[in-house]
Amino acid sequence: MKALLELEHVSKRFVQPLDVAGKIARALGADVSDEVVHAVDDVSFGVNEGEVVGLVGESGCGKSTLGRMVAGILPPSAGAIRYRGQDRIGLQVQMIFQDPFASLNPRMRVEDIVGEAPVVHGLVKKEALGDYLDQLFARCGLDPSYKKRFPHQFSGGQRSRIGIARALAVKPEFLVCDEAVAALDVSIQAQILNLFMKLREELALTYLFISHDLGVVEHLSDRVVIMYLGRVIESASTQEIFERANHPYTQALLKQVPRLDTRKTQFKPIVGEIPSPLSPPTGCHFHPRCPHAMARCKEAAPPLKEVGSGHFSACHLNDR
Amino acid sequence: MAKAVDGVSFAVKPGEVLGLVGESGCGKTVTGFSILGLVDPPGRIVGGRILFEGTDLLGLKEEQLRHVRGARISMVFQDPMMTLNPVLRIDTQMIEAVRAHQNVDSRAALKIAREALERVGIPSPESRLRSYPHQFSGGMRQRVAIAIALLNKPQLIIADEPTTALDVTIQAQILYEAQKLCRESGTALIWITHDLSVVAGLADRICVMYAGRIVEQGSVDEVLDKPLHPYTQGLIGSVPSRNRRGSPLAQIPGMTPALLDLPPGCAFRSRCPRAAPRCVNETTLEPSGTNGRLVRCFYPLHP
Numbered sequence: 001m002k003a004l005l006e007l008e009h010v011s012k013r014f015v016q017p018l019d020v021a022g023k024i025a026r027a028l029g030a031d032v033s034d035e036v037v038h039a040v041d042d043v044s045f046g047v048n049e050g051e052v053v054g055l056v057g058e059s060g061c062g063k064s065t066l067g068r069m070v071a072g073i074l075p076p077s078a079g080a081i082r083y084r085g086q087d088r089i090g091l092q093v094q095m096i097f098q099d100p101f102a103s104l105n106p107r108m109r110v111e112d113i114v115g116e117a118p119v120v121h122g123l124v125k126k127e128a129l130g131d132y133l134d135q136l137f138a139r140c141g142l143d144p145s146y147k148k149r150f151p152h153q154f155s156g157g158q159r160s161r162i163g164i165a166r167a168l169a170v171k172p173e174f175l176v177c178d179e180a181v182a183a184l185d186v187s188i189q190a191q192i193l194n195l196f197m198k199l200r201e202e203l204a205l206t207y208l209f210i211s212h213d214l215g216v217v218e219h220l221s222d223r224v225v226i227m228y229l230g231r232v233i234e235s236a237s238t239q240e241i242f243e244r245a246n247h248p249y250t251q252a253l254l255k256q257v258p259r260l261d262t263r264k265t266q267f268k269p270i271v272g273e274i275p276s277p278l279s280p281p282t283g284c285h286f287h288p289r290c291p292h293a294m295a296r297c298k299e300a301a302p303p304l305k306e307v308g309s310g311h312f313s314a315c316h317l318n319d320r
Numbered sequence: 321m322a323k324a325v326d327g328v329s330f331a332v333k334p335g336e337v338l339g340l341v342g343e344s345g346c347g348k349t350v351t352g353f354s355i356l357g358l359v360d361p362p363g364r365i366v367g368g369r370i371l372f373e374g375t376d377l378l379g380l381k382e383e384q385l386r387h388v389r390g391a392r393i394s395m396v397f398q399d400p401m402m403t404l405n406p407v408l409r410i411d412t413q414m415i416e417a418v419r420a421h422q423n424v425d426s427r428a429a430l431k432i433a434r435e436a437l438e439r440v441g442i443p444s445p446e447s448r449l450r451s452y453p454h455q456f457s458g459g460m461r462q463r464v465a466i467a468i469a470l471l472n473k474p475q476l477i478i479a480d481e482p483t484t485a486l487d488v489t490i491q492a493q494i495l496y497e498a499q500k501l502c503r504e505s506g507t508a509l510i511w512i513t514h515d516l517s518v519v520a521g522l523a524d525r526i527c528v529m530y531a532g533r534i535v536e537q538g539s540v541d542e543v544l545d546k547p548l549h550p551y552t553q554g555l556i557g558s559v560p561s562r563n564r565r566g567s568p569l570a571q572i573p574g575m576t577p578a579l580l581d582l583p584p585g586c587a588f589r590s591r592c593p594r595a596a597p598r599c600v601n602e603t604t605l606e607p608s609g610t611n612g613r614l615v616r617c618f619y620p621l622h623p
Contacts, residue, residue: 058487058488058489058490059458059487155575156344157575185343185344185514186343186514186515186516186555186558186559187343187554187555187558187571187572188343188575189558190557190558190560190569190570190571190572191571191572193560193569194568194569194571197566197568198568212487212488214488215517215559215560215561216560218560218561218565219560219561219563219565219566219569220560220566238565239565252489253488253489256488256489256491256492257488257517258491258495258515258517258518258520258521259517259520259521259561260516260517260520260544260556260559260561260562261520262520262521263520263521263540263541263544268492268496269489269492269493269495269496270489270492270493273457273459273460273490274487274489
């Protein structure tokens with residue numbers, strides 16, 4: 001299998017330039033500089049054709065920024081994103097957004113929300129649009145007779161389906177799903193996850209599935225990539241991650257996922273909080289919270305190393 | 321008229337954690353609000369009793385209720401950004417809450433506030449007291465909200481989706497504090513959530529709500545291992561970790577009916593795989609076996 005999508009040393013920096021007062025202060029010799037957030041810091045991985053890759057991390061770890069770069073919404077500050085070997089990302093990559101309430105224009109009818117892009121891009125003739133939308137709606141589990149309605153007339157689950165239909169309307173091969181089921185109730189979430197799996201089979205889609213919910217990722221993904229504060233710290237096949245997690249952060253994360261089968265547990269949390277990406281810790285970003293931190297972890301960031309077949313982890317403990 | 325909550329009965333003992341579980345719009349938040357008399361007009365409580373240590377809270381005057389709220393029963397809300405006043409420092413807000421219920425000077429109140437922050441695991445509480453809410457992260461803010469709920473050593477805390485907006489590692493920290501609190505001080509806790517996995521690890525007993533009614537009640541182990549109501553079974557089946565990886569999830573078809581036009585009889589029957597003609601009749605919450613197990617279904621799963 002060759003990689004459909006490749007990320008090579010991709011970084012994204014957001015810079016907040018100094019305001020006037022700051023510039024004056026600097027001119028007078030004060031030690032101030034532009035505020036830089038390293039949202040994504042030197043990330044490399046690939047996604048093979050037909051694969052579902054789960055991208056996991058807590059808020060502020062850069063997973064959404066990475067998703068937006070893959071979908072071509074944000075340009076990377078450094079590095080390259082290649083789709084089928086090309087630098088340009090086109091219609092083949094589409095994105096499904098988190099909030100089904102905020103990502104649909106409330107003043108447009110659903111048929112226009114879904115049907116606008118395929119007509120503009122010349123995929124469907126205007127006369128044939130009606131039939132095309134009927135098929136698409138049915139495929140996404142929506143009643144085609146609803147297509148004249150506005151978004152507020154739909155429930156959360158149905159709005160998610162509209163978001164999916166909009167992404168599929170331009171016949172993509174690759175979908176970036178950014179927390180696509182996070183806002184939904186459990187029973188509706190199950191329906192949408194089933195829809196994702198059905199579509200994958202019918203249309204041979206490839207997914208980058210971004211989520212903080214390890215249960216969802218475990219169910220859907222073939223491979224999991226874990227991020228912490230802008231860096232990839234571990235990646236492996238789903239089974240490998242859930243059975244033999246290597247990085248202390250992944251291990252802690254897995255232990256803390258509430259599960260139906262763990263009753264009356266003594267919760268033993270990881271201490272501390274995710275540090276601010278404005279001033280990330282030196283060396284390994286996880287060292288202030290890590291139970292195994294050594295002197296070396298403060299000094300040097302550990303590189304991703306292969307610790308098993310297809311299993312990469314960035315931790316100094318693996319050198320011992 | 322829509323009945324957001326319809327004939328809900330349950331009891332919580334000191335030191336016990338009761339999980340109130342259901343999906344959006346099932347009436348779990350309104351139930352929590354009702355206990356504290358926080359239902360906004362035009363909503364009102366039209367029947368029933370809310371007994372707290374023997375007194376009916378519904379019979380209390382507004383003035384008397386004020387002495388209960390925040391003192392003997394307190395509440396933690398989902399979004400701490402909405403419940404903390406953004407223009408007041410944390411110490412101002414905490415001292416106010418203490419002095420509303422206890423006859424102490426502000427120095428003593430400040431000490432109580434500092435101790436409360438310490439108990440929920442906020443590092444350097446002395447300096448954090450002088451911060452504003454926006455200077456805290458989401459998890460820290462929720463800890464402050466919990467600390468405020470603890471100030472007057474309440475007998476009961478109602479927590480409405482307090483960890484839903486938080487990351488997994490922060491959620492685990494909050495759950496840890498909640499657990500410690502019930503164990504050490506005997507505070508009773510009503511934990512309102514849509515997430516069965518959270519109550520599995522935290523609660524002693526569970527009430528499952530659907531369309532304003534309790535459909536099943538019992539101990540955590542019994543409800544999760546041997547659900548009686550088809551809706552409970554559907555909820556458990558929808559949790560991804562309960563299914564083999566990659567296989568289709570057991571989904572509940574359809575969606576929750578609107579409370580404004582609930583069908584007669586069992587509200588779940590249009591989505592229920594076990595529905596029969598008899599289900600159009602009015603259902604009641606019937607005991608099943610021992611241990612206070614209750615179920616509202618004509619055809620329970622493990623009879």
